[in-house]
Amino acid sequence: MKIEDVRGLTPDQLTEQLVTLKKEQFNLRFQKATGQIEKTHRVGEVRKDIARLKTVLRAKQAKA
Numbered sequence: 001m002k003i004e005d006v007r008g009l010t011p012d013q014l015t016e017q018l019v020t021l022k023k024e025q026f027n028l029r030f031q032k033a034t035g036q037i038e039k040t041h042r043v044g045e046v047r048k049d050i051a052r053l054k055t056v057l058r059a060k061q062a063k064a
Contacts, residue, residue: 001049006056014057021050 009017025046031037 001052003052003056006052009056011057011060014053014060018050018053018057021046021053025050 006014006017025043028037028043028046032040032043037043
C-alpha cells in the first residue's frame with residue numbers, strides 16, 4: 001500500500017482498512033506459530049501498512 005493511496009482515503013475508510021489489516025496480522029501470527037505461513041514477507045508489510053494508516057489517521061484527526 002502506497003502512502004499516496006492512504007492519504008486519499010477518508011477517516012472512515014482508514015479505520016476500516018486498519019481493522020482489516022489487524023485481522024490479517026492476527027492470522028499471519030497464528031500461521032507463523034503453527035508453522036503454516038507461506039508468505040513470510042507479508043508479516044513485515046502488514047506491520048508497515050498499519051503504521052502508515054495510523055500515521056495518516058492521526059494527522060487527519062489533528063487537522064480536524
